[in-house]
Amino acid sequence: xTLRVGLSAVIVALIDGAPHVLAxxxxxxxxxxxPFGPFEPDTHRTFELGLRDWVTAQTGFDIxxxxxxYTFGDRGRDLPTARLDDTSAAERIISIGxxxxxxxxxxxxxxxxVWRDWYRFFPFEDQRSDASAAIRSDIADALKAWSASATSxxxxxxxxxxxxxxxxxxxxxxIEERVLERYELLYEARLVPEAALDQGQACEGRLxxxxxxxxxxxxHRRILAxxxxxxxxxxxxRPVIFELMPEAFTLSSLxxxxxxxxxxxxxxxxxxxxxxxxxxxxxxxxxETATGGRPAERFRFKREILSQIxxxxxxxxxxxxxx
Amino acid sequence: xTLRVGLSAVIVALIDGAPHVLAxxxxxxxxxxxPFGPFEPDTHRTFELGLRDWVTAQTGFDIxxxxxxYTFGDRGRDLPTARLDDTSAAERIISIGxxxxxxxxxxxxxxxxVWRDWYRFFPFEDQRSDASAAIRSDIADALKAWSASATSxxxxxxxxxxxxxxxxxxxxxxIEERVLERYELLYEARLVPEAALDQGQACEGRLxxxxxxxxxxxxHRRILAxxxxxxxxxxxxRPVIFELMPEAFTLSSLxxxxxxxxxxxxxxxxxxxxxxxxxxxxxxxxxETATGGRPAERFRFKREILSQIxxxxxxxxxxxxxx
DNA sequence: CCATATTATACTCATATTGAGCAAAAGGCG
DNA sequence: CGCCTTTTGCTCAATATGAGTATAATATGG
Numbered sequence: 058x059t060l061r062v063g064l065s066a067v068i069v070a071l072i073d074g075a076p077h078v079l080a081x082x083x084x085x086x087x088x089x090x091x092p093f094g095p096f097e098p099d100t101h102r103t104f105e106l107g108l109r110d111w112v113t114a115q116t117g118f119d120i121x122x123x124x125x126x127y128t129f130g131d132r133g134r135d136l137p138t139a140r141l142d143d144t145s146a147a148e149r150i151i152s153i154g155x156x157x158x159x160x161x162x163x164x165x166x167x168x169x170x171v172w173r174d175w176y177r178f179f180p181f182e183d184q185r186s187d188a189s190a191a192i193r194s195d196i197a198d199a200l201k202a203w204s205a206s207a208t209s210x211x212x213x214x215x216x217x218x219x220x221x222x223x224x225x226x227x228x229x230x231x232i233e234e235r236v237l238e239r240y241e242l243l244y245e246a247r248l249v250p251e252a253a254l255d256q257g258q259a260c261e262g263r264l265x266x267x268x269x270x271x272x273x274x275x276x277h278r279r280i281l282a283x284x285x286x287x288x289x290x291x292x293x294x295r296p297v298i299f300e301l302m303p304e305a306f307t308l309s310s311l312x313x314x315x316x317x318x319x320x321x322x323x324x325x326x327x328x329x330x331x332x333x334x335x336x337x338x339x340x341x342x343x344x345e346t347a348t349g350g351r352p353a354e355r356f357r358f359k360r361e362i363l364s365q366i367x368x369x370x371x372x373x374x375x376x377x378x379x380x
Numbered sequence: 381x382t383l384r385v386g387l388s389a390v391i392v393a394l395i396d397g398a399p400h401v402l403a404x405x406x407x408x409x410x411x412x413x414x415p416f417g418p419f420e421p422d423t424h425r426t427f428e429l430g431l432r433d434w435v436t437a438q439t440g441f442d443i444x445x446x447x448x449x450y451t452f453g454d455r456g457r458d459l460p461t462a463r464l465d466d467t468s469a470a471e472r473i474i475s476i477g478x479x480x481x482x483x484x485x486x487x488x489x490x491x492x493x494v495w496r497d498w499y500r501f502f503p504f505e506d507q508r509s510d511a512s513a514a515i516r517s518d519i520a521d522a523l524k525a526w527s528a529s530a531t532s533x534x535x536x537x538x539x540x541x542x543x544x545x546x547x548x549x550x551x552x553x554x555i556e557e558r559v560l561e562r563y564e565l566l567y568e569a570r571l572v573p574e575a576a577l578d579q580g581q582a583c584e585g586r587l588x589x590x591x592x593x594x595x596x597x598x599x600h601r602r603i604l605a606x607x608x609x610x611x612x613x614x615x616x617x618r619p620v621i622f623e624l625m626p627e628a629f630t631l632s633s634l635x636x637x638x639x640x641x642x643x644x645x646x647x648x649x650x651x652x653x654x655x656x657x658x659x660x661x662x663x664x665x666x667x668e669t670a671t672g673g674r675p676a677e678r679f680r681f682k683r684e685i686l687s688q689i690x691x692x693x694x695x696x697x698x699x700x701x702x703x
Numbered sequence: 704c705c706a707t708a709t710t711a712t713a714c715t716c717a718t719a720t721t722g723a724g725c726a727a728a729a730g731g732c733g
Numbered sequence: 734c735g736c737c738t739t740t741t742g743c744t745c746a747a748t749a750t751g752a753g754t755a756t757a758a759t760a761t762g763g
Binding site for chain 4: 307308309325326329348349350351352353354
Binding site for chain 1: 720721722723724728729730731
């Protein structure tokens with residue numbers, strides 16, 4: 058069997074404070090996918106160089122911050138129509154996922170690439186809107202039905218416990234980083250169409266795209282979930298959020314960015330206090346007037362601080378009592 | 381060019397509270413390596429199953445907790461004697477590194493595998509011993525010399541800043557998680573023999589194995605550094621340390637384990653207070669008498685708590701004023 | 704059998720950090 | 734000018750953290 062290695066990229070940028078990912082547009086029945094290219098051992102000295110190469114070739118711009126996410130290689134992921142026990146496939150493709158952050162959503166030159174709001178693929182991950190509570194409750198119902206459909210009572214119990222942990226049900230807290238766990242649970246419960254495709258079985262038609270999101274090609278939604286989880290975790294212990302911001306920004310726009318990535322609201326005053334203490338930003342003395350209320354001072358990220366201190370991330374004081 | 385995928389494992393266990401890794405013993409001039417096996421796309425449905433398979437086959441025991449670390453694929457890593465610009469090699473091996481944790485250092489059945497103290501490969505990572513201060517200062521001298529040998533003054537500056545950040549020099553704090561940064565800096569400065577091998581150049585003979593550690597095959601020391609960094613970080617936000625402990629343990633032995641992994645000492649009373657608050661452990665009512673002083677109560681990890689709360693890790697209140 | 708060393712565990716206290724909210728400042732707009 | 738909106742400054746109680754001191758329970762050696 059031939060083994061091939063591909064590189065897939067989750068390229069994130071903010072558009073009006075909302076996180077977007079670069080997607081290759083689907084055609085006909087084929088859904089959207091992530092930018093994906095083969096790793097060519099002859100020409101690419103490292104994975105990262107290979108990735109930068111073909112992203113530039115395909116989309117026409119240079120990605121900035123890049124980090125490796127995870128390597129995906131389960132059978133089934135590359136051959137949606139193949140049954141899991143079919144070992145006769147002639148080729149196996151494994152894919153190394155990368156996360157890339159760009160400060161602005163540059164216009165895409167060639168190819169069929171588009172910026173998509175990442176909540177299009179995961180509507181339930183946005184806990185800010187009023188709609189989200191309703192979606193969450195619909196998903197909870199579907200997962201309850203799935204739990205009840207288990208054969209043994211221990212299995213029923215176990216399924217429901219996992220659902221509660223993943224989705225913050227039954228008094229448990231919603232943990233924003235559990236993006237992948239949530240997607241994998243929906244996959245296991247066959248509530249997302251990808252699961253049906255992979256296993257050649259019908260999808261549970263309980264939930265609509267408005268609730269469980271638009272599907273993606275192959276296992277790309279899993280890769281995107283991994284990227285979201287990583288980024289949501291990382292902004293708390295590394296100052297990576299600034300890789301997504303323009304040179305000058307207001308504290309409110311920074312907060313909007315953090316809220317967009319995390320999917321929940323922050324306490325404004327405490328966010329500022331924490332940011333102040335961290336020393337990451339510095340006022341520029343100029344002001345943004347087009348905001349409606351009192352003009353906001355523009356700030357910049359003090360990049361040079363990275364060589365001064367032990368860099369941690371920004372703090373994210375969650376606003377309680379709203380959920 | 382043929383592309384092959386291998387799986388390498390950093391299997392960690394504690395022996396008398398000191399972290400050890402399973403290594404394949406070197407022969408003659410060939411240094412120790414990590415357990416390494418090919419990924420066989422025909423028989424292995426997932427990477428993890430493949431890994432478990434051949435680890436069991438080679439060493440005779442089942443590994444417990446497993447997580448993917450990173451995928452390594454830079455040219456040069458697989459062919460130590462090849463020059464970087466030599467693209468004529470017939471084969472490229474990329475390797476997916478895994479971290480595995482086992483609760484006890486089981487006797488190894490077959491093959492030439494041995495448990496090695498992980499500080500054998502990274503003596504400077506252990507900040508507890510008195511020797512470490514001396515080692516650190518020797519390394520600082522060597523890095524200073526390397527900085528001074530740069531051509532431009534900006535480059536000199538840049539090198540020294542990086543050295544200070546990585547090794548906590550010049551008033552900066554030592555960050556225990558920067559294991560990989562430290563190793564890569566030593567590699568770049570050609571202070572470790574692996575660098576010399578990879579580039580076909582002579583190693584700077586400044587430092588001895590007692591200071592920079594025993595080398596490993598290929599890029600295995602880089603993989604080990606990645607594993608140490610991951611584990612040192614992870615025990616703070618996930619209760620993975622218990623995967624290394626036996627069923628019943630004393631709080632002192634748990635603290636020993638944490639100190640061994642982190643490479644520095646913790647404040648005993650505060651460590652206990654934090655552990656108490658976390659709710660991770662539960663007293664068993666039985667006591668360990670062979671400790672020399674007052675008998676210590678045995679505790680167990682409350683595994684069931686994982687389905688109750690948002691699991692974080694253990695806190696690690698560093699003991700200051702000793703360095 | 705008592706002093707002593709050794710380790711375990713309990714409690715204290717000052718100082719930071721956090722969550723939550725109130726109030727003033729500085730614009731635009733009718 | 735008064736009102737709405739947003740930014741910014743400040744307070745206050747509740748908790749968490751760093752760093753000790755004190756006491757308890759064992760083994761050991763005279």
